[in-house]
Amino acid sequence: MEQATAAPLKKTPLNARHRASGARMVPFGGWDMPVEYSGIVDEHLAVRTRAGLFDVSHMGEIEIAGKDALTAVQRISSNDASRLQPGQAQYSGLMTPQGTFVDDLLVYRLAAQHFLLVVNAGTIDKDYEYIVREIAPAGDAVAVNASSRYALLAVQGPEAQAVVQSLTAVDLGAIKYYWFAHGEVASVRATISRTGYTGEDGFEIFVPPQSADRVWQAILEAGRAVDLVPCGLGARDTLRLEAGMRLYGSDIDETTTALEADLGWIVGWKKDDFLGAAVLRAQKTAGVERRIVGFEMIDRGIARHGYDAFVDGRKAGVVTSGTQTPFLKKAIGMAYLPVEHTAPGTAFDVDIRGRRTRARVVPMPFYKRPRA
Amino acid sequence: MAYPTGFKYTKDHEWIDLSGERGKVGITDYAQQQLGDVVYVELPDVGAKLKQGQSFGTIESVKAVSELYSPVTGEVVEVNTALKDKPEAVNSDPHGSWMIVVKLTNPGETGSLLDASQYADLTK
Numbered sequence: 242m243e244q245a246t247a248a249p250l251k252k253t254p255l256n257a258r259h260r261a262s263g264a265r266m267v268p269f270g271g272w273d274m275p276v277e278y279s280g281i282v283d284e285h286l287a288v289r290t291r292a293g294l295f296d297v298s299h300m301g302e303i304e305i306a307g308k309d310a311l312t313a314v315q316r317i318s319s320n321d322a323s324r325l326q327p328g329q330a331q332y333s334g335l336m337t338p339q340g341t342f343v344d345d346l347l348v349y350r351l352a353a354q355h356f357l358l359v360v361n362a363g364t365i366d367k368d369y370e371y372i373v374r375e376i377a378p379a380g381d382a383v384a385v386n387a388s389s390r391y392a393l394l395a396v397q398g399p400e401a402q403a404v405v406q407s408l409t410a411v412d413l414g415a416i417k418y419y420w421f422a423h424g425e426v427a428s429v430r431a432t433i434s435r436t437g438y439t440g441e442d443g444f445e446i447f448v449p450p451q452s453a454d455r456v457w458q459a460i461l462e463a464g465r466a467v468d469l470v471p472c473g474l475g476a477r478d479t480l481r482l483e484a485g486m487r488l489y490g491s492d493i494d495e496t497t498t499a500l501e502a503d504l505g506w507i508v509g510w511k512k513d514d515f516l517g518a519a520v521l522r523a524q525k526t527a528g529v530e531r532r533i534v535g536f537e538m539i540d541r542g543i544a545r546h547g548y549d550a551f552v553d554g555r556k557a558g559v560v561t562s563g564t565q566t567p568f569l570k571k572a573i574g575m576a577y578l579p580v581e582h583t584a585p586g587t588a589f590d591v592d593i594r595g596r597r598t599r600a601r602v603v604p605m606p607f608y609k610r611p612r613a
Numbered sequence: 614m615a616y617p618t619g620f621k622y623t624k625d626h627e628w629i630d631l632s633g634e635r636g637k638v639g640i641t642d643y644a645q646q647q648l649g650d651v652v653y654v655e656l657p658d659v660g661a662k663l664k665q666g667q668s669f670g671t672i673e674s675v676k677a678v679s680e681l682y683s684p685v686t687g688e689v690v691e692v693n694t695a696l697k698d699k700p701e702a703v704n705s706d707p708h709g710s711w712m713i714v715v716k717l718t719n720p721g722e723t724g725s726l727l728d729a730s731q732y733a734d735l736t737k
Contacts, residue, residue, distance in 0.1 A: 265649075277649060541653075543652070
């Protein structure tokens with residue numbers, strides 16, 4: 242239900258471009274965003290086989306700087322930021338003291354004591370307030386909500402490098418996965434990061450908002466040779482699901498711990514104290530009772546977010562993501578199940594609108610791109 | 614896409630192509646546009662009894678699940694099982710992709726349905 246008092250939707254710098262291009266717009270996390278351009282299936286397949294362009298400017302950017310910035314980031318971020326060199330990024334969690342997710346994020350080390358955190362659109366204010374409060378004891382470190390200073394474009398797919406390379410003097414081949422470089426794209430000051438949320442090779446490009454449309458148009462033009470298509474959030478969601486990537490608010494939230502989400506690899510176990518450390522360490526020792534799994538449907542049907550999962554006829558868990566994937570052409574999803582039922586091959590049932598429908602645990606990711 | 618003038622329409626975006634006491638039922642071009650890529654259609658068995666406005670199945674796009682509502686009261690006498698394996702036909706040919714054939718038991722009800730121009734106005 243729409244709330245009568247709902248605040249007006251926020252717009253990215255590309256909003257007018259999306260509307261003029263005939264994208265279908267939907268509210269997402271408080272933003273007016275394109276859900277699809279040519280269609281989710283078409284866009285999904287373009288990214289898997291060629292290239293796609295996404296406006297992800299709704300994502301939030303929070304900068305932390307000061308001579309104790311590393312100490313501050315180490316306290317609020319679950320992963321170990323001391324392992325990052327300037328120019329490198331990592332996936333991480335912003336955890337509650339209970340080891341559950343306030344948000345998931347990317348941590349970019351811009352300089353020794355200067356970090357950029359990229360957070361989810363719907364959680365920017367919550368994250369920022371939490372970070373400001375939690376880094377206060379860390380010493381000389383300031384957090385700034387810099388979200389309005391960045392537009393963010395993602396070029397994803399096997400042809401992404403060729404497309405972006407034609408617009409920049411930066412040697413993209415020298416940027417490794419989860420590293421970034423500064424330079425110009427289409428003559429616009431940019432930070433080019435070899436990251437993404439699709440399971441494909443590609444780049445996320447930070448540019449000043451006032452130049453976003455120019456860069457967007459330049460990428461579309463440069464992408465014409467490989468039939469690059471503009472994409473919406475619909476394909477972003479199906480692509481990330483095939484790639485086994487968690488979605489905040491669906492697969493992880495303030496009720497799920499990093500270990501239950503099978504994201505122990507983003508916890509810096511060797512670090513000193515950090516938010517959620519005590520609970521996560523105890524849980525690592527004792528083991529979790531439930532854990533996220535990937536699954537595919539055996540029977541016909543598509544499991545969706547929120548559907549109940551049953552083991553031996555008893556309610557045992559819940560589906561957190563599910564769709565019919567355009568590339569693999571299978572009904573897949575993620576669900577939390579009791580840990581003793583999480584081995585690949587284990588069968589369980591999903592209640593699809595009153596009908597018990599058979600599914601089976603499979604390893605994630607569902608899709609892994611072929612490596613050259 | 615024009616709405617066939619011989620069809621009747623519901624406010625829920627189904628069409629019915631009436632022929633005597635039977636009618637073929639599908640969803641409109643507007644509905645398939647709103648849904649996006651259709652990936653799954655679940656239809657009733659032959660013999661199912663339906664009331665006007667009652668759900669007779671579900672249609673799923675990549676993003677969402679929607680109910681299908683019967684435009685009329687009656688009994689399902691045919692089901693287009695081909696849509697199971699080719700649900701994308703609903704996108705490419707919405708007004709040709711019938712889902713079920715209903716044998717009407719209360720033909721008077723069809724007076725409450727919209728004609729093509731009324732339906733076109735509704736979707737403007």
